[in-house]
Amino acid sequence: MDYAATGSQALARIAESGNLDALEALRIEFLGKQGSISGLLKTLGGMSADERQSEGPKIHALREDVSAALAAHKDALESAALEARLASESIDLSLPAPASPRGTIHPVSQVMDELAEIFADLGFAVATGPEIEDGWHNFTALNMPESHPARAMHDTFYFPDRNESGEEMLLRTHTSPVQIRTMLEQGAPLRIIAPGRVYRSDSDATHTPMFHQIEGLVIDKGIHLGHLKWTLETMLGAFFERDDIVLRLRPSYFPFTEPSVEVDTGYSFEGGRRVVGGSGDAPGHSWMELLGSGMVNRHVLAAGGLDPDEWQGFAFGVGVDRLAMLKYGMNDLRAFFDGDVRWLAHYGFSPLDVPTLSGGVGAGA
């Protein structure tokens, strides 16, 4: 038998087979149970010892060659298939990058996030309350009974109807009602900030009917004005990222604090822009009013369900829009609420620029 011819025929057919299925059919034809080369191996059993000696190695060699050729061609077909897949799935790295996200974070949201981060570091939690408030939380519990003149001075938006308890309903004029709600819900001690929208019927270049405040409230034992001053200095230093913030505390009046303190900060003009820092009495500097604060009035503690002989506290309220304008150099408050995408593209913040104390609370505009 001419094993060499059988071999070269088999190898030629293997080389020609163009896909894995055809190749598998050849493997079965040659080496399967009924395969032609398997058949040759079976003939060894019927041979004489001499014949087996001379034929055996040739048949085994034929079998080796054919199975090696099958394996090699299988590899080749598989890598050709892989190459074809890679070619069809390729990415053209020379294409321009996709457009970056278009939306931006509004400066008011950014400043609220910055302040929440700063106060979280000082151990303050974030509290909230409703924007549709009742007269008791917004005024009465804050030491402004119905007859109080401050109540009339607040430019309040009222709803036409009272609630089930006969309370007048209104859009909250400040975030201070959250003081009352939090004391009643959580008791003392307390360390909270309450950011949110507030409403007053007032509108010109520096006032919008809706604006934003952050309320701060600390209730504990032995709290005094020194704690308030340190907290405000620390907060404003971190917020403006300056170590030369100088505060001036002026006696003032709020019904819900006693004593009440108006807080001014020194600033100067640099390149036509207000820059916070230094004493307002220094050459080229002035003072500007920044926020209202004071020690929580005894009547307010009592309305919040706390014993004023046991607990003391301080509170402050600051305009967020004002802080944003100062820090990021914007001069028209009304533009904040126009929803003009060009303004937002210019003054907005990248959604990926989450303010952190380690990364800087003022991450690039």
Ligand code: PHE
């Ligand atoms: N609620 C006051 C305002 O809106 C600010 C304030 C808050 C003052 C807390 C003192 C204490 O003007």
